[in-house]
Amino acid sequence: MNILIVDDEPAHIEAIRRAFRASDTKAVVRAASTLREYRELAAAEPPDIALLDLNLPDGRALEALSPPPAANPFPILIITAYGDEGWAVQAMKAGAFDYIVKSAVAFAEMPHTVERALREWNSLQACRRAEENLLISEKLAVMGRLTAEVAHELNNPLAVVISRTSLLLSRPDARRPPLKSQLETVLRSALRCKIILSGILGYGRTIGKKDELIDLSDLIREAVNDIGYVYDMSAVNMEWRGKQAGVEVSGNRSELLSVFINIMRNAYQAMEGTGSLTISVRRDPDNNRVRLAIHDTGAGMSGEQLAKLFQPFTSGWKKGEGIGLGLATSRGIVERHGGRLSAESGGKGKGAAFTILLPCSAKVRGKFIQ
Ligand SMILES: Nc1ncnc2c1ncn2[C@@H]1O[C@H](COP(=O)(O)OP(=O)(O)OP(=O)(O)O)[C@@H](O)[C@H]1O
Ligand SMILES: [Mg+2]
Structure with a gap:
């Protein structure tokens, strides 16, 4: 000392x-x-x-x-x-x-006095640090909730912009070159906003909306379409296994959609636009749950990264391309739907796989076709 x-x-x-x-x-x-x-x-x-x-x-x-x-x-x-x-x-x-x-x-007695004082000082400092950390995490939680509220409020008007623009694009008189490309730009920008909002939608927030029956295939198709419209997927080899019709889950549609978008966008970022993305849907042997796995051949993760993966505000993308809320939010949403979200990776450079387990809607459990 x-x-x-x-x-x-x-x-x-x-x-x-x-x-x-x-x-x-x-x-x-x-x-x-x-x-x-x-x-x-x-x-x-x-x-x-x-x-x-x-x-x-x-x-x-x-x-x-x-x-x-x-x-x-x-x-x-x-x-x-x-x-x-x-x-x-x-x-x-x-x-x-x-x-x-x-x-x-x-x-x-000074040596004892000094030792005792240092012990007390150190434990006081540890206490202060713990209090500070608590305060920071409380602030982050409040910030997260506030952001999620804003994201949720923006989601509905944005859905109107997207659906009306899509409608306009489907009209024969909108197929003329300048108008068509301008409408496509509006649609692409609105979809980009939707994807950004997906990252924060539902973070730390309990949704008051009533659950609805959701066709899982529809939801996956919508996520794939949104991602494909915004990102260049031409060098991504996409495979979808178990594309069964009629697999339904019960829950909040826009929240569950944001989970798929988050995971697929991460996969695209991890592959830097080139690689294979495999989506597989299958029933659990006990028939009660559906297991959806999204596998990519991208950058993969070390054990250390995997351990922190679902912590909020821990983005690991090289160019600062994220805020680190996507997976924390997604896990919260899946768990609120009675499911589980987990991740695996063989290590750096070895790709990653995300598994979402969701309870099947009771109405359709018997109808599930493998
Ligand atoms: N498929 C993946 N392959 C490799 N690393 C991944 C993958 N998915 C997520 N990660 C790592 O986990 C981190 C956290 O992901 P998360 O989606 O929560 O946040 P983000 O993508 O950084 O930001 P955003 O809030 O915009 O989604 C990423 O920054 C990345 O380092
Ligand atoms: Mg992300």
Whole structure:
């Protein structure tokens, strides 16, 4: 441990040094006799703890407590003469960690006193850090919820823009070149917004909307179409196994769609536009759940990355192309639907597979065709 003693009485410094030499505590003891010297030594190498005499030739120890101790990386113990305790208390109010009244016994006990003070200081610091982290995560959760509310509100008008533009595009009089390409640009931009919103939709939010029956194949088709309209999928070899009709799940359509979009967009990003994307849908042997797997041949992930995959705000794309909410949101949505979302990867460069398990709608369990 690195200790800095500041006292203008050489005999006091020597008494403390002697106590440390006689103890088991391994300590490097540096000494200063003025505030100026103390500041220079502490700036050159901050000690683990500083012992400051209250009265020094160039000022009171109180002055060493500025900036306030919240910014101090080490605790300061004030050593005061008998009768000066009033000042010592004032020093503690200003941020000193503790005070010790000078005596032969106090000097001899200094190694224990210092050790105890450091233990208390460290646990106090750990407590402070934990409180700060809690505050940060609370703020993030509030931010996430707020963002999700905004995303949800924007989703409906955006759906209107997309459906009306698609409708216009299907009209014979919209097939003329300038109009057609302009409408296509509007549609592409709106779909891009929809995909961005998918990343944050539903984060930390319980949806009040009623569940509906959803055809899983329809949903996958819509996700594939949206992605294909916005990203260049020409170099992606897409395979869809188990394209059964009539596989229905019960839930919130736009939320579940955002899960598929998130996972497929990640796969596209991981493959940097080139590779194979395989979607497979199959019934679990117990007949109650549907298992949807999305496998890509992209960048893959290390064990360390996999462990943090579903934590919010942990984006790993090289060019900062994400905010790291897509999977955290998706897992929340799948779990709210009574399902499970998990990921696997053989390692870096070995692709990734995401599995979504969802309960089949009771109405259609019997009809599932393998
Ligand atoms: N298929 C995948 N292959 C390799 N890494 C992946 C894959 N999917 C996700 N990841 C990694 O997991 C991280 C988190 O993904 P997530 O979708 O939650 O956030 P994001 O894509 O970074 O941002 P956004 O909120 O825009 O989706 C990614 O940044 C990436 O590092
Ligand atoms: Mg993503």
